[in-house]
Amino acid sequence: MSNKTILRYTANQRTNHWLVAILFFMAGLSGLALFHPSMFWLTNLFGGGPWTRILHPFMGVLMFVFFLGLVFRFWRSNFFIDNDWKWLRRIDRVLVNDEETVPAVGKYNAGQKLLFWTLLLCMLGLLFTGLVIWRAYFSHYFGITTIRWAMLLHALAGFVLILSIIVHIYAGIWIKGSVDAMMHGWVSRAWARKHHALWYREVESKDPPERPVTKKG
Template identity: 80%
Template sequence: MNDNKPILRYTANERTNHWIVAILFMMAGLSGLALFHPALFWLSHLFGGGPWTRILHPFLGVAMFVFFLGLVVRFWRANFITANDRLWLRRVDRVMLNQEQGVPPVGKYNAGQKLLFWTLLACMLVLLLTGVVIWRAYFSHLFGIEVIRLSALAHALAAFVLVLSIIVHIYAGIWIKGSISAMLHGWVSRAWARKHHELWYREVTGDKTRGNHGRKEG
């Protein structure tokens, strides 16, 4: 076994899908902020003015949801919560301090990444459903004013949670060195995979050697 040979973490298609979603998120987020409050209306200039911002925002949101579904189809199986994940969450303080002792090994994603995945999916679904209700050009006339008001509130709350989640996602990617490089180039070192995702490392390499993690405890 060549210990210097890198491991493919993300294919070109997966990386492209991810960055398309990221770009659409930025565009939908900025256009949404422009429509959210008059103090932020200047952001509409990025999209050609107020009318174009109102036209483009819902289409950007739908496109973001569709491409995000591509990520869901690719990765949902790897994001189920396991017993090791629950133990990992109970010992997340050790993870934050970079102390490996007693922290169970994880698969392709740790429990924090999995919770983020399901949070993003829930927010995307809420944004899509409420966005349809308040989409004046096509659908809002089908709903009563109270439903539209509640949908607008839920839409704003889901967007707020989504933005916070993405900030956490970016911070974690910067904090764990090698994560951003994996999404840019697709490859990670064997040492990185063994340290951060030992069960996944064993699965893709066939190496059954135990890493530095402590044994699983009840």
């Protein structure tokens, strides 16, 4: 039994995640291209300045729509419990890979939950401010002062989002097995027991599905 793996993410969940990731990089690069003249050269990735300006808001809206798919799938797992606050107080032990002395957590630890809600707030901020400054369709409904504030808040939300994703990528690489879980969907029982003990106990009690064995030849 100890050698069997546990399903952490379904194929649909992984597809949803990677669609958001692809759209994030496309919207992020196009946004940076429009943010400052020194980065305008990035517009070459999208067919030039006019096309970048046209495509950027559409990619942003699509990113938000697909991100909502992740929200609907995972929001219940991202509510804070008592152990999460205790986990945060022992974050120094987590950073030195001493999780045996840290309170057990569910499917996501407190850091991942903070990231989830931060991403959601940033996405909402980018959506609403983006609509205000979308010249082709909506900006004519707002005054210049509102548009200027929206542009400032849009840039701020984008900055926080980019920093959050950098942390997300670093943490995924740092915790061995995390990237593989999002690529293939499965984790070992030892990984689940070490990093997400409460979730491990929950799925064990439900007799989770076994990883299918691929026959060779």
